[in-house]
Amino acid sequence: MVAPMTTAPTLTFSQDQAEAFDRITDMLRGAGVDLTNDTLNPMVEDKSAVMAVVGKAGSGKTLLLARLYQALADAGVDIVSGDYESRKKKDRRTLAILAPTNKAASVLRNRGVPATTIHRILYTPVYDPEYEKVAEWLAGNGERPVIEGLTDLALDRALAFYQNNKSVPGALAAAGLRGSDFITGWKRREEPLDIGLVDESSMLDPRQFDDLQEIFPTLLLFGDPAQLAPVNQSGAMVFEKLDGPRKLTLNRIHRQDLGNPILDLAHALGDQNLTYDEFDRMVHDAAASDPRVVVAGRVEAEKMARSPVLVWRNVTRIRLIHAFRAAYGAPADALLPGEPLICDGLELPLKHRKKRIDLEARGLIKGAQVIFLGQGRKPGFSRLHVIGAEEPQVSAASIVKIEMPDEEEPFIPFAARMGATFLHGAAVTIHKAQGSQWRDVQVFAPDISAAAWTNRTEAGIALWKRLAYVAITRAEERLFWVVRNRLARPTTPLGIDDLAQPAAPLVLDGEAEL
Numbered sequence: 001m002v003a004p005m006t007t008a009p010t011l012t013f014s015q016d017q018a019e020a021f022d023r024i025t026d027m028l029r030g031a032g033v034d035l036t037n038d039t040l041n042p043m044v045e046d047k048s049a050v051m052a053v054v055g056k057a058g059s060g061k062t063l064l065l066a067r068l069y070q071a072l073a074d075a076g077v078d079i080v081s082g083d084y085e086s087r088k089k090k091d092r093r094t095l096a097i098l099a100p101t102n103k104a105a106s107v108l109r110n111r112g113v114p115a116t117t118i119h120r121i122l123y124t125p126v127y128d129p130e131y132e133k134v135a136e137w138l139a140g141n142g143e144r145p146v147i148e149g150l151t152d153l154a155l156d157r158a159l160a161f162y163q164n165n166k167s168v169p170g171a172l173a174a175a176g177l178r179g180s181d182f183i184t185g186w187k188r189r190e191e192p193l194d195i196g197l198v199d200e201s202s203m204l205d206p207r208q209f210d211d212l213q214e215i216f217p218t219l220l221l222f223g224d225p226a227q228l229a230p231v232n233q234s235g236a237m238v239f240e241k242l243d244g245p246r247k248l249t250l251n252r253i254h255r256q257d258l259g260n261p262i263l264d265l266a267h268a269l270g271d272q273n274l275t276y277d278e279f280d281r282m283v284h285d286a287a288a289s290d291p292r293v294v295v296a297g298r299v300e301a302e303k304m305a306r307s308p309v310l311v312w313r314n315v316t317r318i319r320l321i322h323a324f325r326a327a328y329g330a331p332a333d334a335l336l337p338g339e340p341l342i343c344d345g346l347e348l349p350l351k352h353r354k355k356r357i358d359l360e361a362r363g364l365i366k367g368a369q370v371i372f373l374g375q376g377r378k379p380g381f382s383r384l385h386v387i388g389a390e391e392p393q394v395s396a397a398s399i400v401k402i403e404m405p406d407e408e409e410p411f412i413p414f415a416a417r418m419g420a421t422f423l424h425g426a427a428v429t430i431h432k433a434q435g436s437q438w439r440d441v442q443v444f445a446p447d448i449s450a451a452a453w454t455n456r457t458e459a460g461i462a463l464w465k466r467l468a469y470v471a472i473t474r475a476e477e478r479l480f481w482v483v484r485n486r487l488a489r490p491t492t493p494l495g496i497d498d499l500a501q502p503a504a505p506l507v508l509d510g511e512a513e514l
Contacts, residue, residue: 341424
């Protein structure tokens with residue numbers, strides 16, 4: 001029997017989803033947001049609540065998050081995004097939907113949920129006063145403005161875009177403006193917000209969790225306890241500290257996921273007695289009966305260009321990267337347009353805090369996936385496409401490191417004095433792949449097998465099972481279980497035709513580029 005839902009009777013939840021929805025509704029009612037009657041009361045001062053919804057892949061966490069977003073929006077709660085925040089209204093209630101990375105946020109946006117990154121909530125853009133009038137008008141808080149240089153046709157285009165996408169920067173871009181025209185900088189958020197829904201919370205470290213609790217009096221975490229915990233946390237995840245009543249568990253696989261061979265394999269890993277050889281046979285059996293699982297005799301270079309091969313060992317990652325570059329004929333001292341990169345952090349002195357904030361706010365945070373579009377106008381600068389970012393094209397000072405086999409020091413094809421640092425992204429570790437999903441995912445099975453031989457465990461679970469679980473659940477549609485150390489050469493050249501729009505330079509303090 002399906003439990004009754006608090007709202008939206010035309011929707012069908014599983015028993016545990018319905019119970020979780022009702023428990024969350026009770027928490028929100030205590031915070032002054034009544035989803036049953038669509039009424040809002042002023043936020044209660046000095047009152048906070050934290051709750052977590054945990055469950056394995058396919059248990060319906062994302063569906064529940066999406067339904068909560070819709071219910072809160074229907075009740076009149078204002079949605080706060082990372083691109084623009086309207087002037088504060090008295091007693092307004094707000095909601096922000098967050099994910100740790102651009103790629104994880106884009107997975108939610110593709111499902112109709114207006115998610116942004118945690119960093120874009122911590123740091124808010126500062127708009128030029130003239131263009132802020134346009135932003136307020138688009139948000140419904142002011143009259144149609146008259147702005148020098150913006151025609152009525154341009155404003156109409158901006159409004160049409162905003163009505164469909166609810167993105168102020170996107171709307172201003174549709175009017176013919178660049179981000180550097182209307183965003184003058186970024187500032188650390190000074191005032192708390194209201195309600196926060198955080199997806200992929202298994203990736204949070206304690207410091208991020210503390211920051212979120214400072215900003216959101218009402219905080220709801222969504223996470224998968226079977227994933228890999230952040231490095232150096234001994235398998236612990238932030239939601240594990242919550243006591244029983246504050247941690248809701250979804251156990252059932254939602255019915256639209258029944259019969260999905262990838263999820264069947266993921267859930268089979270919960271069997272404590274399952275051996276690696278038994279699991280490998282299960283993968284082969286699934287591949288024999290369903291095209292969504294493929295046992296591959298080699299890695300495909302063409303897939304690596306946009307979705308990295310997932311590995312456990314760094315030595316495997318470096319070897320595959322060099323095989324990829326050799327397959328495309330990449331020169332030793334330069335990058336080809338279309339090569340994938342992974343941001344490894346920022347190398348900036350403390351005095352350049354503003355530049356750091358600018359880069360991070362535009363998506364160049366540690367772990368961000370980007371595509372190299374070409375060199376910038378200055379030596380050491382790169383034009384980049386940030387995967388999953390709402391405004392993906394940027395131009396930034398870059399330090400690109402190509403790690404070499406059996407050598408401690410990487411090769412650097414080019415570098416600015418300071419800026420964003422990048423490693424090659426044709427292959428990544430399974431740890432760094434968390435929070436991301438791709439349509440097709442190649443998993444390098446010999447690495448999973450090697451982890452099984454070590455007999456290592458993490459939080460009482462065999463490490464190979466955690467690695468396999470995270471790796472295969474990154475696949476949205478097809479899983480390629482690569483069983484041999486071979487590479488299939490590409491049939492077409494590497495390019496960027498699939499990444500439209502030229503990169504706009506990031507203008508700061510009168511500089512041409514950052």
